[in-house]
Amino acid sequence: MGDSPRAPRSTGRKLKPSHIPWILAGSFAIGAALSGIISTITQWHDESPVSRPVFYDMPSAIKLLLYTTLPLTIAAVGYLYALRAANWGRGQPDRRAQTTKNVGRRLKAFRQGVYMRTLLRDSAAGLMHSLIYFPFLILFAVTNVLLIDEQMPRSLKFLHGDTYRAYVLVGDIAGVLFLVGIIWAILRRYVQRPARLRLKTRAEDGAILGTFLVIGLTGFLTEAIRIAVAGRPAFERWSVVGYPLSALFDGWGSLSTWHLASWIVHFGAFLAFLILLPTTKLRHAFTSPVNMYLADRDRPKGAMKPLPNLMETQLETFGANAIEDFTWKQLLDVDACTVCGRCTSVCPAHATGKPLDPREIVLKVGHVMAATSAGGPISPVVGQDADLTVSADSVFERISAEEIWACTSCKACDEICPVNIEILDKILDMRRYLSLMESNFPTELGNAYRSMENQSNPWGMNQAERADWAKAIPDDVPIVDGSGPFDHEYLY
Ligand code: SF4
Ligand code: SF4
Known part of the structure; x- marks a missing residue:
């Protein structure tokens, strides 16, 4: 959602x-x-x-x-x-x-x-x-x-x-x-x-x-x-x-x-x-x-949609699973696909044999949208094999968690797409659903998630030791301890 x-x-x-x-x-x-x-x-x-x-x-x-x-x-x-x-x-x-x-x-x-x-x-x-x-x-x-x-x-x-x-x-x-x-x-x-x-x-x-x-x-x-x-x-x-x-x-x-x-x-x-x-x-x-x-949007390029405060929100589901969880623009996107495969040709995950093809992500979302069409039957974005059936309004009927987690978030697919389809946005929304609703993520991420929850950083470092790296900096470089007024310039 x-x-x-x-x-x-x-x-x-x-x-x-x-x-x-x-x-x-x-x-x-x-x-x-x-x-x-x-x-x-x-x-x-x-x-x-x-x-x-x-x-x-x-x-x-x-x-x-x-x-x-x-x-x-x-x-x-x-x-x-x-x-x-x-x-x-x-x-x-x-x-x-x-x-x-x-x-x-x-x-x-x-x-x-x-x-x-x-x-x-x-x-x-x-x-x-x-x-x-x-x-x-x-x-x-x-x-x-x-x-x-x-x-x-x-x-x-x-x-x-x-x-x-x-x-x-x-x-x-x-x-x-x-x-x-x-x-x-x-x-x-x-x-x-x-x-x-x-x-x-x-x-x-x-x-x-x-x-x-x-x-x-x-x-x-x-x-x-x-x-x-x-x-x-x-x-x-x-x-x-x-x-x-x-x-x-x-x-x-x-x-x-x-x-x-x-x-x-x-x-x-x-x-x-x-x-x-x-x-x-x-x-x-x-x-x-x-x-x-309609491609121009308020959100900066590459930024994910903001999440509401999880402690206060009334929402019961996060990310995208059903067609109704995507935005209308993400669904229009799907119907704009020319099936040219340029996104596939630049995808590093696809090139290295991972189970991800960005064009397939778009086509599979389109297949689920067509199979669960409201108001009357519509054709899928492109013809699908007859044995590929969709029995529920869920993109995970066609898309596997492995595909979603194989994405490197490089955005090369979005950049090359001749009709400005936002492929990565869909992948990140589906990933958000898998993480927050299904706890379905690669085991390697388990430690990072736990560390962020407990230590506020993905490496699991003790909060008190986070500035230790600065001890090696020569004395003539001033170090801000953060307790006084902050009037320094910084990059990010
Ligand atoms: S953002 Fe993901 S799907 Fe798109 S090209 Fe990069 S790895 Fe492939
Ligand atoms: S580059 Fe764009 S139009 Fe071409 S197949 Fe990929 S998503 Fe569809």
Whole structure:
């Protein structure tokens, strides 16, 4: 529990973190549905010869399919994120309020998360992620620009002529970069296989990369067939990939059917991506920047949470055992993990064969949180083996005391983590629980604890002899006996 008793859960109507995904997803879902309704009613099409109809030669049932399944899927994404946020709410309070003092640092950390600057500490992995992330955002924007243009009255439409040429050029370049990033990621995970990825490669990694690959490939395929259906007009040469590819379809029959099939696969892959967002580690696309924004805290780096006065407190439990003993920020932390394994790669305990892997600590806390989820089922941070079960709300169902005591408290894991996860804090809270509630600590510590209790120092030295070491100091160095007024400078 750290430094505060388990707080009673608020039952008031104030805004909770779990409401935020609902609000965001609800807004996007309504926006998507409205854009379909408005464009169906208005039928404002761009008559310019250098432009593109949004649904081209597709039947109106396809338009209905898009504008019903897309809002529903976005709403489902909001629901699934809200379930996760409700689980963060199981945690104890942790003051992370924004103040005028910390807002600058917070925004800087948030920008680092959004721009993926911390990932670039590992230049190859950072570049690979950038090739996926930024082109994907551009492609997403490209699709939305097309839909926005469709809503515009004819006099306000802008996606034609040179604007259209530049638009398709940007889209194709982004598509190529995106595919380069995806293929690089596939080769890295399944061919190069660095240890920190190999150990945690799960079926969901294949699903994520496969979905991205299908989105990228069918994007170009759909574009190429559409250009072929249109008779390969010259202005489409600005589609620097789609136009040359369209030549491959010369002489094919039923091109409209192929176009429809390719578009359906492309759209289906996008819906799959939306569902993968909250249910797999892809969720970190949203949770990591939020976690980085909230990283700044009042407590100095490395300082443990203060304990209440044990002689006076009403608390019945100390440290962290159940999910409710962690703070809400520690639980959000868990969902921000990218499973990259950088913490593992720098952990001295792990490197010397101790039974500790900091990434596993994060994932195991996440597993217990998912297995004891409040409000509805959520997936663990990353897929767990089916034979690893959790039967009680206790992290020690998955984490052993040996793991917790193997930590040297060096904080290297926290320092390297690209998304500012506070791993050591969790370990120290679990260690506090083991010490204070279970008396479960290495035998070597027994003497130190007893000495601190009886002699106020871990070495068991007699209080009266503690200053004896100073007897060897030469006479010209003054020694303060502590009985008079103290006006000396000291370091610590
Ligand atoms: S603080 Fe503990 S878990 Fe983290 S790197 Fe150091 S020894 Fe490993
Ligand atoms: S805790 Fe941080 S460094 Fe470790 S696997 Fe998760 S994101 Fe990577």
